[in-house]
Amino acid sequence: MLFFRAICFNLKQRRWSFLEKNLPSLTNAIASRVLCEFQNSPQLALEFYNWVGDKKSVLHSLESSCSVIHVLVNSRRYDDALSLMGNLMTVNGLSPLEVLEALNNSYGICESSPAVFDALVRACTQIGATVGAYEVIMKLQIEGCCVTIHAWNNFLSHLIKVNEIHRFWMVYKKMVSYGYMENVNTFNLVVHALCKDCKLQEAMSVFYRILKSGIWPNAVTFNMMVDGACKMGDMDLALMLVRKMEIMSAGSIKPNSVTYNSLIDGFCKIGRIAVAEELRNEMMKIDIEPNVRTYATMIEGYSRAGFLEEALRLCDEMVERGLLPNSVVYNSIMHWLYKEGDVDGASLVFTDMSDKQIPLDKFTCSILTRGFCRNEAKELMMMMVLWGVLPDNITYSTLLTNIDKSCSAEEVIELHYYMVLKGVVPDKITYEDIVSPLLQEESATN
Known part of the structure; x- marks a missing residue:
């Protein structure tokens, strides 16, 4: 007891030299007790935990790790707690149920x-442990120490992100059967799942159920409904929702940039660029500043419709407004310039993209693959690797399919082996039609 008190006293004073002298006598049990003692000083508790781990990693037992997790959760230091939980499962190899125990x-x-159990479910979803998160929820349910609606919502949100919509509905029904009271976030997830399943009418039914239940929908609810309507091409419904947003929310919610971006994207997708332009002007009139996504959507819309001059004008305008075009904007312009046969113009855009150090992505690589001189295939692939963007099998297959006949069989085979070494292979059709005959020919020659 005296030793424990001495450790706590000197830790408060941050006398690390004293603690280091007594490190040999510090046990797992004492370290855990010290951590629990500093409930009101989470930063100091975390410093002590990290210090012990640096000096004597054997003391980083599961017991001490859980002690500091409790302290962090009680202090609402959730990010630190989630990080530690994640490490226990990914680095230390513990299962979610072992951490729960x-x-x-x-x-x-x-x-x-109970917030600590909610945090464990969130930690599981963060590391992609879908089964583990569900096991934790069910284990707690059986033991009568239930997680809150927030943990269920987090898990349901995770299932949507990983596109497990069928499991989403199973879990949702189970949650309701346990008597949990849904909140606006739960309803938002249900609306989202229905929109992903293209069940717009059912989503609208849930939307009206929210209104009748006395739970006010928030901006996320309206924006998901608008986005769902736009993605399904029902622009009349999308516009109706936006125009009645304030009335339906009793004046608490107004359209924002997300709302207008969904509308603009929807109208661009169906080729009604003039309406999209009107909506962009409308949002500026009510002091909603267009952002990079707004411009990217409009630029793609104008480019797709063949109005490249308008698209380039918008590029200049967004720069004047202090917005830096991203890879989506550059990809769109390059794609349509190549489509129009303006290779020089596309090359200038790519040069500008490189000068501004805009990160390249796989879409950029695919566009360059189709647009570059065919006999520069190997150099292009190597450039991509140097840029830190490893071409995927679609990019690779596209390049092989479009390769110029001036590129020798040896160069194609060399390119094939190079990409295989990088872990990238062409699709089955490309391999059978292009690569395999060349490999057989090479084998017969040798």
């Missing part, structure tokens, strides 16, 4: 709260 064992000693 350890948190349960130290729960009372650290005077913790």
